[in-house]
Amino acid sequence: xxxxxxxxxxxxxxxxxxxxxxxxxxxxxxxxxxxxxxxxxxxxxxxxxxxxxxxxxxxxxxxxxxxxxxxxxxxxxxxxxxxxxxxxxxxxxxxxxxxxxxxxxxxxxxxxxxxxxxxxxxxxxxxxxxxxxxxxxxxxxxxxxxxxxxxxxxxxxxxxxxxxxxxxxxxxxxxxxxxxxxxxxxxxxxxxxxxxxxx
Numbered sequence: 001x002x003x004x005x006x007x008x009x010x011x012x013x014x015x016x017x018x019x020x021x022x023x024x025x026x027x028x029x030x031x032x033x034x035x036x037x038x039x040x041x042x043x044x045x046x047x048x049x050x051x052x053x054x055x056x057x058x059x060x061x062x063x064x065x066x067x068x069x070x071x072x073x074x075x076x077x078x079x080x081x082x083x084x085x086x087x088x089x090x091x092x093x094x095x096x097x098x099x100x101x102x103x104x105x106x107x108x109x110x111x112x113x114x115x116x117x118x119x120x121x122x123x124x125x126x127x128x129x130x131x132x133x134x135x136x137x138x139x140x141x142x143x144x145x146x147x148x149x150x151x152x153x154x155x156x157x158x159x160x161x162x163x164x165x166x167x168x169x170x171x172x173x174x175x176x177x178x179x180x181x182x183x184x185x186x187x188x189x190x191x192x193x194x195x196x197x198x199x
Contacts, residue, residue, distance in 0.1 A: 100129040144179035156190045164195040
């Protein structure tokens with residue numbers, strides 16, 4: 001009987017030698033180490049990017065806050081300019097108001113009833129003064145009421161002091177020039193006469 005020769009059907013090139021297997025294990029070990037190093041590098045890069053992102057976010061928030069503050073300041077400046085832009089012009093008009101008031105007071109009461117022309121002229125001046133006061137009110141300009149009140153250096157200037165034991169010291173008894181406010185700011189101080197002595 002003829003002995004059969006057993007032939008392995010595998011391709012001789014595909015059969016790995018023991019040393020090749022060892023090389024593969026070494027390569028796999030190196031690959032794992034490289035992957036671990038890459039993972040560490042990647043993790044450090046993520047942390048770096050997170051820190052950078054946080055820094056940029058903080059810078060943005062600061063810039064945004066500064067922009068908002070600037071916006072508010074500009075709005076306040078615009079409002080302030082709108083309120084007080086006419087201060088200089090209004091101050092000049094106060095002299096006109098003073099002269100109209102003096103013209104009304106210049107005509108004695110006895111003369112008003114005697115002369116019809118004078119009466120009509122006086123009425124015209126009074127209407128002009130009333131109209132001027134309406135315009136003042138429209139632009140936030142109003143008189144400072146002083147008579148009978150205690151002197152306040154923020155609103156009045158003392159021109160004269162008089163003896164009056166019946167009234168507390170510093171009470172305003174006469175007004176030589178009317179004071180005016182524009183919105184919440186003094187436009188012109190009142191010139192007043194106050195009492196001295198008293199309680």
